[in-house]
Amino acid sequence: MGILPSQADSIAPSEVKPSIETFAAQTGYQFSFVVSNRGESDMWEVLILRKGTSSWQSVKTAVGKSVDVTLTPTAPGEAEQVQIRVQLRKNNQNYGQPSDMIYVTVNP
Numbered sequence: 001m002g003i004l005p006s007q008a009d010s011i012a013p014s015e016v017k018p019s020i021e022t023f024a025a026q027t028g029y030q031f032s033f034v035v036s037n038r039g040e041s042d043m044w045e046v047l048i049l050r051k052g053t054s055s056w057q058s059v060k061t062a063v064g065k066s067v068d069v070t071l072t073p074t075a076p077g078e079a080e081q082v083q084i085r086v087q088l089r090k091n092n093q094n095y096g097q098p099s100d101m102i103y104v105t106v107n108p
Contacts, residue, residue: 011039016096018044018086022104029073029080029106034066041088041095049083049101050074056085071106081105 016039024031035044043063047056048071060069073080084104088095 013039013090013095014097016041016088018088018096018099020084020086020099020102022084022102024104024106027107029071029108030068031071031104031106032066032068033060033062033084033086035062035086035099036065038065038088039096041090043089045087045089047085047087047098051081061089073106073108077108079105079107 016037018038018041019036021034021036022031023034033046038044043061045058046060046062046067046069048059049056059071060067071080071082081103083101085101086099
């Protein structure tokens with residue numbers, strides 16, 4: 001019959017925005033990170049914003065869907081809450097928009 005399947009329009013790179021989920025470990029200043037909606041990115045960067053600072057700090061670069069992150073605490077022995085977001089990367093350049101920011105609390 002010659003029926004052709006419809007092709008989905010590709011999303012413009014500037015419109016790609018990842019979705020993130022975090023799962024804090026009970027101890028060890030660790031959390032796991034899962035990233036969805038990565039478009040055509042080939043890697044992504046985990047960025048944190050600590051209380052009392054104004055600039056985002058890169059703490060891990062990853063490929064695939066998930067990664068585990070261990071933070072060095074600002075006050076050893078105390079719990080710490082940080083803001084987290086992801087920036088997708090493609091060919092070592094930023095790709096798309098940063099994810100929404102979320103909070104995670106890590107414990108000693």
